[in-house]
Amino acid sequence: MTYETMQKTLIDGNFRKVRGSRVGKIARLTVIYTVMTVFAAIFLIPYIYMLLRALMQSSQVQLIPIELWPRPFTFEAFGQLFGSGGGYLDALWQTMKIVLFNLIAIPLSASFVAYGFSKTKFAGKRVLFAVMLGTMMLPGAVVQIPLYVMFSKNGFNWLDTVLPLTIPNLFGGGAIYIFLIRQYMTTIPYELEEAARLDGANPFMRYFRITLPLCVPVLIFIMITVFNANWSDFYGPLVYMTDGTETLAYRVFKDAIYTYVTPDKANLKMAGGLFMSFFPTLLFIIFQKQLIEGVSTSALKG
Amino acid sequence: MQNLLTKKRKTFRKVVKDSWHGWIFVLPLVIGIGVFTLYPLIQSLIYSFYRYDGLFVNDFIGLQNFVTMFTTDRAESFKVFGNTFLYALISVPLNLCLSYLLAVAVNQKIKGVIAYRVMFYLPVVIPAVVSGVIWSQLFDKNYGLFNDVITKFGGDPFPFFTDKNTAMLSMLIMSLWSLGSGMVLWLSALKNIPAGLYEAAKIDGAGVMTRLFRITVPMSTPMIFYNLITGMIGALQINSTMVFAGDGGRGPDDSLYFVAVKIYHEAFTNSAYGYASAIAWVLFLVIGLLTFVTFKTSKWVYTGDE
Incomplete structure (x- = not known):
């Protein structure tokens, strides 16, 4: 040629x-x-x-x-950020409390509910599933004000604590997660459970011993998503927390717009941002295959 | 009569007997939806008819909050809805089209393509608050990388987020950084198209464009549909402008003031809980309506059972 x-x-x-x-x-x-x-x-x-x-x-x-x-x-x-007076260590600790709790609570709670939707029959199943999918469309802004008022009242007194960002996740953990796990569970053949059922295992044992361990691939995807979402969330903490109790994302946000606005603090802003990006980046590089596949399957099935 | 009653009671018992396992499994969800979704949803609708500051003032004022939105506060509320719609209208299709090109590029069977996919997707995993910080620094008038390059080539510094005429454009440029999220959706859509279709089209002499609009696009409509719905719902609720827009997330002359940010300020800066709830409900209705219309007009989506 x-x-x-x-x-x-x-x-x-x-x-x-x-x-x-x-x-x-x-x-x-x-x-x-x-x-x-x-x-x-x-x-x-x-x-x-x-x-x-x-x-x-x-x-x-x-x-x-x-x-x-x-x-x-x-x-x-x-x-400067993590040294004494920087306050980033305290903020990191607040974030870790939320992240660690949710990393366990959301996969467990969501898979528990998902088992109900995929492996048991009950009256009202279709209606409840439709209602659950409907909540995905609901803008957070609509429920956030009453929730704030509710959490601020006596009996709750949840403001300035991590409770508003953790406890609600015990109740299903979010429609999208339940939906994803349920989709995954429906692909698991019933024969696997049938044997356990004949041996006398009740549905709760079958959920915990048989189905849950088989869901590990989808649970890994969900745990990474949960980590990233809670690690990165600045808005929830902005609403529910004030000075001294803030999370890392909120702290980075606050510093970026109030504390470190002068040009000589630009390195601090960037250092905060770099630390914030470190774990999501690391997780993504390690689990990039699962993450990319997970994102696309959730889109195609939804 | 007696007979009928016992029969009914029996069926009820049977329902309970068959269902109770399932009910226990979904009980957390039922409580969760009730306490953290349904109750606040109704509560915020009630707030929207009140003048309520969260503590003391609690007057029923009927539709006054909604009237305010269209009268005394009209300039601002129209501005935020206008900005939000404008951003959603441009960014969703723009991202859809450009991420397609990116997906085609990384869909080739060549060595090292995975590494490129990783690099293109990386910005998506970076927290929104961090991308806000990075881009406001990149766009900075004096210390930003972009203006450094522009002035080195003899241009005048570009104002980016600091001028009302360029702020929205800058935000759209910034949104292109997360094209990777659209890219992975296109990738999986492309993977699901049978290669045979392209082979047949090639034999029939179809060109690149014909193949794109007659095969790729029609076969990817489920993904496009998903992307439109979620992209729209997401764009209408954007609040990340709080990080980079300046002036408390409003931008110069309110040019980056979005609905979700206004709701935040009305509630938590002005303590106008009632008014904020009213705006939130209008946003909710808008999103609901748009989703409904998109679903109703979804005949163009390929479902595979034609």
């Missing part, structure tokens, strides 16, 4: 004619990889910008024109 035909191929965009030849294939792959790498760089630039500026000294982030490479590399910003 000549240079001319290769050029013509590129202009026409008609790769099929030359697909057989090696040069054509290399040219085609070069174009594809170049375009994709450019795009990947565009997607990663904001992330890398945050990373680099989080590792700068306060004096360097104030320079105009800006500098991109930290000199020297320093963890000064992290020291």
Whole structure:
């Protein structure tokens, strides 16, 4: 193949004619990889910008024109945030309480209810399932004010605690999670339970001993989603918590718009953001296959 | 008569006997929906007819809150609904189209394609509050990367979030960062299209565009439908502007003031719980109506049983 035909191929965009030849294939792959790498760089630039500026000294982030490479590399910003007086350790502890509770409560509670929907028969099943799906459409803004008033009243006194963001999850844990697990459970053949049933195991034992362990793949997806959702949620804590009891996401939010607005604090902002992104990124890289598959199956089945 | 009653009682007993296991399994859900959804839902409807500050003032004022929205507070409430609709109308289709291109790119059978998928999807897992921080820094007038590049090439600094005319555009640019979420949905939709369809079309001489609009799009309509519904519901409830828009999440001249943020401010800044509930109910009705209309006009969705 000549240079001319290769050029013509590129202009026409008609790769099929030359697909057989090696040069054509290399040219085609070069174009594809170049375009994709450019795009990947565009997607990663904001992330890398945050990373680099989080590792700068306060004096360097104030320079105009800006500098991109930290000199020297320093963890000064992290020291300030997590050191005494930074308050980020306390905020992290609040977040961990919520995250750890929900990581256990939501998969258990949602799978318990999902078992009812997929493996038992009861009067009112269809109606309840429809109502549950309906709650997915409900904007959070509608219920948030009465919930706030309810949690603030005597008898609850839940404000400034983690309770509003944890206890409600004991009751099903959210329609989308129940729905996903139920979809998964319906694919498990009944024969597996039949044997246990004949051995005298009641539905509760069959749920816990047989069906739940088989749901591990979908539960992994749900746990990652639950972690990310609760770790990242700044709005719930913003409504229910005030100074001193806030979670990490709320703290990062508050600092970004009130405390660290001056240019010399930009490294602190970025360090907070970088720490916030660390665990979601790590989880995503480890579980990327399950996550991407989980997201798409939930979309196709919903 | 006696006979009928016992018969009825028997069937009731039988229902209980057959159902009680199932009822226990779904009992947590029933309590949860009752206490944390149904009760607050009704309560907020009641609030919307009251002037209520959460503590002392609690006057029934009928439809006054809804009237206020269209009269004295009209400028602001129309602005927030306008902004919210505008954003939803542009961002949902825009993301759908551009994420398709991204999906086609990473759907090729070439080495290392998984790594590209990971890089494109990564921004989606980054917490909204963090992307708000990053982008407000990237867009910063003096210290931002974008303006650094623009001024290096001799341009004037672009105001991004700090000017009412460019704020919405900047937010749309920022929303493209999470194209990865649409990409993975397209990927699974593409995977479900039988390769035979394309082979047959190629033999018949169909071009790229014909294949796209006659095979790919029609076969992906369930995903497009899902994306439209969830994208719309999500876009109408956006509150992440609180992080990057400035002025308490309003943006310059309220150019980034969204419904969900107004509800927050009316309730928790102005203690106007009644008015905030009224706006929330209007938003709820709008979302309900739009979802209903989308479902009713969903004849174009391919269900596989034609």
